[in-house]
Amino acid sequence: MTPPVLETKGLSKSFVSGTERVDVFSGLDISLAPGQSLSLVGRSGSGKSTLLNIVCGLESADCGTVSILGQRFDTGDAESPRARERRWASLRRQRIGVVFQDANLMPALSLADNVRLRARLAGRSTTDSQDWLQRLGIGELANRYPDQVSGGQRQRAAMAMVFAMQPDLILADEPTGSLDRHTADEVADTLFALQADAGVTLVLATHDTELAGRCESILDMAHRNDPGPGG
Numbered sequence: 001m002t003p004p005v006l007e008t009k010g011l012s013k014s015f016v017s018g019t020e021r022v023d024v025f026s027g028l029d030i031s032l033a034p035g036q037s038l039s040l041v042g043r044s045g046s047g048k049s050t051l052l053n054i055v056c057g058l059e060s061a062d063c064g065t066v067s068i069l070g071q072r073f074d075t076g077d078a079e080s081p082r083a084r085e086r087r088w089a090s091l092r093r094q095r096i097g098v099v100f101q102d103a104n105l106m107p108a109l110s111l112a113d114n115v116r117l118r119a120r121l122a123g124r125s126t127t128d129s130q131d132w133l134q135r136l137g138i139g140e141l142a143n144r145y146p147d148q149v150s151g152g153q154r155q156r157a158a159m160a161m162v163f164a165m166q167p168d169l170i171l172a173d174e175p176t177g178s179l180d181r182h183t184a185d186e187v188a189d190t191l192f193a194l195q196a197d198a199g200v201t202l203v204l205a206t207h208d209t210e211l212a213g214r215c216e217s218i219l220d221m222a223h224r225n226d227p228g229p230g231g
């Protein structure tokens with residue numbers, strides 16, 4: 001049986017700052033098959049970014065497990081931090097595409113070279129890099145550097161990089177957060193069209209209810225933690 005692309009079991013996270021302890025989430029179970037999409041919503045501070053960071057190995061949970069394509073990371077395991085980080089780094093290089101708000105482009109490389117580099121690191125062909133930029137609507141900007149294009153165009157370039165690596169899982173944190181409504185809609189249209197086309201699993205965190213509604217399911221992080229009176 002094909003394992004879920006992303007599975008979490010009993011995932012819990014809290015932060016301690018000073019004498020205060022903030023329970024961000026606890027007992028979180030998620031299971032996403034290939035091609036499924038999930039949006040994370042909820043007020044600021046409800047844990048959306050923390051969850052995305054944990055499921056790509058940039059932060060660790062307090063307890064619970066994260067499995068990516070059957071590869072399991074268990075907070076209770078005796079595995080050394082170094083070995084664990086090596087496994088996470090390999091997944092981020094080859095299987096997990098991350099689009100965070102400040103598009104992570106290398107400033108010294110043109111948009112085309114950024115896409116090529118990402119594809120090469122993932123062990124993918126670099127010959128269709130231009131094609132990815134074209135599909136994201138910025139083919140004519142291929143030779144420009146990140147500081148020579150707009151925020152929306154950088155965001156598209158970041159998505160071209162992620163699709164060029166042909167990942168199994170895309171994690172996007174406010175992928176359209178810095179864009180005006182029109183550009184945000186265009187970028188979202190492209191993201192969902194390519195996601196469906198490539199059959200990639202998508203998890204995105206957003207405050208935009210319209211964008212969230214385009215995913216197959218919605219997880220309200222605030223409601224999980226704070227069901228309100230009678231909840």
Ligand SMILES: Nc1ncnc2c1ncn2[C@@H]1O[C@H](COP(=O)(O)OP(=O)(O)OP(=O)(O)O)[C@@H](O)[C@H]1O
Pocket residue numbers: 015016017022024042043044045046047048049050051
């Ligand atoms: N390194 C940290 N140390 C202490 N507390 C932290 C740390 N990182 C996050 N938090 C706290 O954890 C909670 C969840 O933060 P997180 O950034 O995941 O929320 P979010 O839902 O993504 O918010 P936003 O919508 O504003 O991006 C917040 O209360 C935040 O202050």
